[in-house]
Amino acid sequence: MNVTAIAAIYKFEMARTFRTLMQSIISPVISTSLYFVVFGAAIGSRIQEVDGVSYGAFIVPGLIMLTLLQQSLTNAAFGIYFPKFTGTIYELLSAPISPIEIVTGYVGAAATKSIALGLIILATASLFVDLHIEHPVWMILFLVLTAVTFAMFGFIIGIWADGFEKLQIVPLLIVTPLAFLGGSFYSISMLPEFWQDVSLVNPVVYLISGFRWAFYGTSDVSIALSLGMTLVFLGATLAVVTYIFRTGWRLKS
């Protein structure tokens, strides 16, 4: 195991985050604060409690998830896409490192960043609403599993993308709608029955539901199902990444 190489990639990627502190950390915090002002304070005050939780507090797990999904995905995607774009990928491919070490470095850094962001948003949210976390260990577990899974997904997108448009298209057109429709701002049980069934096709429902359960002990689907589905997504991304490196798809001719 070339631990030094993993550390080098990780450090390189984290340095990128710190160079772009404004864009990386401050902007998600500001946009989350805006969600709180609009949905929590302005609109939320007119909405009754959901599952016994005030609306302002109810949306916190969903908001963290929303940022977590977007950030882990775009960070990992950009992290591996940029060396492809500039050509510096030659160094990664010619270094004595295994695919799993490359993925660990990039995905680890992207996940770390998005988890840090999630925690910052949690801290910001606590300024607006009263928060209590019933199952903190599970909360951290879901946070980490989701960040890693979506960083892997982002890594795949970064390898697949051959232009900036493709890099943007998945987060914008797929992940954001799925996150919004996955129960970030409402409980699935508030939907008509037909749309509840449709929602169950949305993988993000399971992530948000599990994460919200860790906070408040209530969920749309069972916690076992949430955890199981999260692990299935993680397994699926792992399988695709393994395939990519085994075949050199989009990396080696």
Added chain:
Amino acid sequence: MQLEEDVSPILSVSGVSKTYEGGFQALKSIDLEIARGEIFALLGPNGAGKTTLISIICGIVNLSSGEITVDGADIGRDYRVARSKIGLVPQELTTDAFETVRDTVAFSRGLFGKTKNPAHIERVLRDLSLWEKRDNKIMTLSGGMKRRVLIAKALSHEPELLFLDEPTAGVDVALRREMWEVVRKLREAGVTIILTTHYIEEAEMMADRIGVISRGELILVEEKAELMRKLGHKELTLHLQEPLSGVPAGFSDYDLSVSPDGSMLTYSYDTNAERTGIGSLMRRLAEEGIRFRDISTKQSTLEEIFVNLVENRA
């Protein structure tokens, strides 16, 4: 006790072929062995397969068939051992933009699994006249400086075998000479160097052996000294006052030819020979009353040898 010199090749390429998706065959069964400590120049026109060969050895492109070992380590099975011995300076100026020079070089060392060694990084940067720029962002550097950064990155992990893919392409004369100096120093330090170049002069200056690749085939591998011997071949052309219909009788001792219109008589000779025969030829021509208006001489360059080789194959 004196250690025996290791005579096994540092690089062994056998039967390596590459066919890209779409059917283009970039390399056709290449065999090549590189000795430790030598400088090998790979010449060839654009698209001949030079970069493909280097990319395969370094692990950037998959090979279709054949076998490559670096210091005995197979590039597929023992890729960690093989790659850790190789440094690659790519043809394109592919650098990061926002990192500092020192950080990017230290990153490369880490990527190759070597623990930090600031003293080595400093030595490399100083040797490449980059020390003053160590805290500059790469994007602020000139093209020549970026080229040096790429070399510094390749040397960061102390490779035994260094690939320089067109190291002096687009580099001004002064910097080119500096690059040659760097290569010389590396060679003194025992690094084996394989360089590709378009500049024949560069190959003449630097290389111990020269390989010519054309259309995916390695059509010549020769000691530079042997090629230089061929370079000793020179031509003397006499521009005649009166055209000749053919080589005059009695001149069969000389390697003479007449141009199709009869206006020029060309004498080929070996500059390394004890006697070139020019003096006697001139006297004989004067005796025969063959007069000329002008004289020119021309030495076949490595470039011509190269172009002839490539064209003959075409």
